Amino acid sequence: MKYVAGLALSALLLASGAAHAQQGEIKVGEINSYSALPGFTEPYRKGMELALKQINDAGGIKGKKLVIISKDDGAKPGDALTAANELVSRDGVVLLAGGFLSNIGLALSDFAKQKQVLYIAAEPLTDAIVWSKGNDYTFRLRTSNYMQASMLAEEAAKLPAKKWATIAPNYEFGQSFVAAFKEALTKKRPDVEFIAEQWPPLNKIDAGPVLQAIDAAKPDAILNATFAGDLVKLVREGNTRGVFKDRAVVSYLTGEPEYLDPLKDETPEGWIVTGYPWYAIKTAVHQAFLDAYQKAYNDYPRLGSVVGYSTVKSIAAVLNATDDHSTASLIKAMKELKVDTPFGPVVYRGADHQSTLGAYVGKTAKKDGKGIMVDIEFKKGADYLPSEAEAAKLRPAN
Amino acid sequence: MTALLQVETLAKSYAGVHAVKNVSFALSAGEILALIGPNGAGKSTCFNMLNGQIRPDAGSIRIAGENIVGLPPRAVWRRGVGRTFQITATFSSMTVRENVQMALLSYHRRLWAVLGYAGASHRDEADRLLDLVGMLQQAGRPCGELAYGDLKRLELAVALANQPRLLLMDEPTAGMAPKERVELMRLTTDIARRKKIAVLFTEHDMDVVFEHADEVMVLNRGELVTRGTPQQVRADPHVQAIYLGEGLLYDAKHRAEATP
């Protein structure tokens, strides 16, 4: 019976024989939830491929071709670790990147620490990954929960609303976002109070009863952190029931095309959101990115595209910044590393390994039966992070 | 001498309908007693109360003086009551021998042993029992592929594994060919007489009943109508009234055989 094990393993061994590094290549490992979350990962992959092509067309990394080996994690931390092991042990990649879900990001970051390999977390939003569970080997690109919560709280503080209700998916992402928002808002506005909360399970919101419960508390304003299918249910149900009428709504991530586009003509107007108004950003760097993307794919970019693109740009930058690709050198180079992204230059802070990537905040509106963001403002990441000295204290000693 | 099995005023009703009411009888060691009655007379209910599968509403069941009412079947079995079922109940994933070994393991209180190969234990004893019922040649066969008559014989061997004092057999010959029926019942009565086992059985086939039982009890609508020797019961006009068809059939058949 163990015979089959031998067979399976020797098949793996044979396969591994082919994976010897070729001269003139630098291999980098990347992991994401391709099969489970294609809505995010497809544009993300396109963004990555675009950046990769640009880098290699321009001569690669010091003359060597950059190669990215991508693996699917099926949205399971356990499978992500198997993939990470394959990339590091068998494919011999010099660093790891990627991740969407926070728990997978954390699993990979712990793996990076154990195996002493650099991990650049692309999307995971949890604050723990750079703070309470941060480690020397992990850096994070994406504007974090804390940063976006602070940006939204800044806008929320300008509202007259005093009584707030919150709706967020019942897992760490939602819990930590709501906590960060509450903290940031009460700091600016000690007079506000949070009078109701709802925690529907991810992907299983029963929108009618949830909204009814919120409505019954009669809040002045609502904070929402649901997204994707849950958001659509919430919006449709809320529009019909008039729950959002005469109420301010602050909604996390809702301006990202991934989540805004499916709402079509049901897009609620005037919600304060973070997102990606690719149609309205007028900077030269973004225009260049937009043109290249549309030319390559005949499609508009989503936020995932920007994240994928910027991840690969970060990888190229750190590889260019070092002579040898030992983990120690790479980590040294990552600190204070400057990278050009479609949102402008960002820096990976040395103290807490968080990049200063910013985000767009604006209001939702409808145009030609589609949802868009208007009154947009770019908020710089650095302005919404604690100082490096303070941030360093949030990280575990060692 | 006190009877081995002493049943007093046994009663059971389902949703207000009396399945068995006020049944009392006694059975001594080595005695072979048949319980007959038309369909729905309450034979199976009676049987299931005797081995603890159903709890009676009232009455007592004493085995060698001990009241067993309220005990589960496995506890009744521990007090020396073996049983066969109307639809054979065997362990289909085991061989013939393993079926008997299983019962022996339980009898020897080795059910919780976690070491040792069960298929090697009590082998000789199992084979002796199988030999007794004429199944030794088939000891190694999977029990799932046995003919029905052989299954019945296997069940008998299993029921004998705990050296029973009382054997309950629910329609032991149902589904068998006539020749097989006679053989099985002859076998059973032989063993019972030799080992002084009391046997209580129900049966539809009147040939079997009148041929092999020492005494016959008749149950109708849950009540005991009469008890006596086969001749007495057959001659009883009450019984003929209730049980007309089969009883007459028996006589008619015998007369036909007597006048070739």
Place this chain on the structure above:
Amino acid sequence: MELLFVQALSGLASAASLFLVASGLSIIFGVTRIVNFAHGAFYMLGAYVAYTLTSRFAGPLGFWGGLLVASLIVAALGALMEMVLLRRIYQAPELFQLLATFGVTLMVQDLVVVIWGADDLLGPRAPGFTGAFSLFGRNIPTYDLLLIALGPAVLGLLWLLFHRTRWGVLVRAATQDRDMVACLGVNQKWLFTSVFALGVFLAALGGALQIPRTTVTHYMDLSIIVEVFVVVVIGGLGSVTGAFVAAVLVSELNALGILALPKISLVAVFLVMAVVLVVRPFGLFGKAERAPRSSAGTSFRPWKPMTSIERIGVALIVALAALLPLFAGNYALSVGSEILVFVLFAASLHFMMTVGGLASFGHAAYFGLGAYGAAFAIKFLGAPMGVALLIGPLFGLAGAVISGWFCVRLSGVYFAMLTLAFAQIIWSVAFQWVEVTGGDNGILGIWPSRWASSPEGFFWLTLAIVAVSVALLRVLVFSPFGFGLRATRDNTLRADAIGIDRKSVQWAAFIVSGTFAGLAGALFAFLKGSVFPETLGIPISVDGLVMVLLGGIETVSGAVVGAIFYKALAIWLMSQTDLSKLVLGAIIVLLVVASPKGIVGFIEQIRHRRPPSPNGAGSSAARADASDALGIAKMKVAE
């Protein structure tokens, strides 16, 4: 008070869809005894097809017609699946059909992305039902009212169908006693197909009706399938009325429960199910299931311990595996360790499921408890790995002692669903109790001690533990205890009549099984260096079932082979393609059709296939079957 009333109305609207899907599942189970895992996939397909149709054909006719046509199309697909796939395996061992429908589910999950794309799709609202009406100053969507009316309407129609048509009467008869209907000369094939089509139609309609409420996504099957199973079980298998009452109960409890406890949704349905099953072992409207007649499909080949040659062979293979670190790389070794961990997990489930006849749908509970136990030992006690590897299984044991005590009171699918309920309750505790378990972010830093931290060291450790554990389980199978356990599975009546205490024996088996699963979980924690609630989740439980079934449920070593095959294939596919579910699902379906006895069962069948002897062992077996059938027929008459 008014709030409660309005909230209750919303709950009723949610109950409607749940009821539609659940009633379909219940009807299918009642007649065919198939646990249709693909029911959620049909629900999703209903929504996708309805999206395509309603987006294309506007207007009320386009919309309502679209919903109906979509449901019919999907029902046809369901009938097709029944005819080409399930019909081949009705005779296979119980639960094998579950494996087939699981394969289909995997395929559909990838196929909808291939066909409809990755984006969430928003369909039109229902014409005429876009607004709301005001009640006590609160707005209630008119579409909700439609749904509220639809539930009882469908219930009524189904009642008429089952009580006023010949077909319906046959279906009800078949639900009560399949063999009886077969005896009546009814064409069972078409009865099954039509029942399956009706069930799938209801699922697809339930999905299509979601169009005006939400987006169509490729994961919407997962969001409903478990809940639907729960509803069916609470209501009582095969009872449509039960499904209705249970759907209302669950939805209302959720709608009203979140007023007081906003985080209750995650676990509410499972709490209800656990309570209902403990109080009423066959659901609210279910009837005691008869002991399944040992049918032709379950006549096993009696198990034999290995011969000494076979033993030497196995020892050689283990020795060979132990040589692996001499030439294999780190990745191959960690994959090897992972496969070994799942070999132990599958073997532990196999002990309960195959030897004990207790199919668990929640075996991950003990795996995950083992993983968390090990993590707690490291995290809170600072214990070394050796101690953590002992504490892990103790957690599994403790969990099994408690849940096993309740579960062995039930049997069949009810048993399986109660194990699922316990697993989900434990999962939600791990998920929500952030202070202790870290919630979904898990517990990090559970790496092996230095002496086992190299991939080689860990592989050897795992190999040793797994080999010894599997050997111990095998010894148990053939021990008197294992025999007694098998006896309770084969025939409860007989087991009881020869002095075997079924509940105690099965409880003990449950505990043994949970303990070994806990050991596998503890190893898994160290292999991955972290523990997440996913270790307690349904996918792990399902993986275990699939491994046991794939290997061959009637065999002793099937679980080991099934685990190696399935895990190696899954890891390899995952690494090779983003469409791993599609390929894996297709392979499972093909295997199911090619070899309903599983991989090992198939091998054994070939090994034991001998030319018929002159006397014809085959013919005597046939005779036995014939007389058996005769016996049963006679007894039916006698009854």
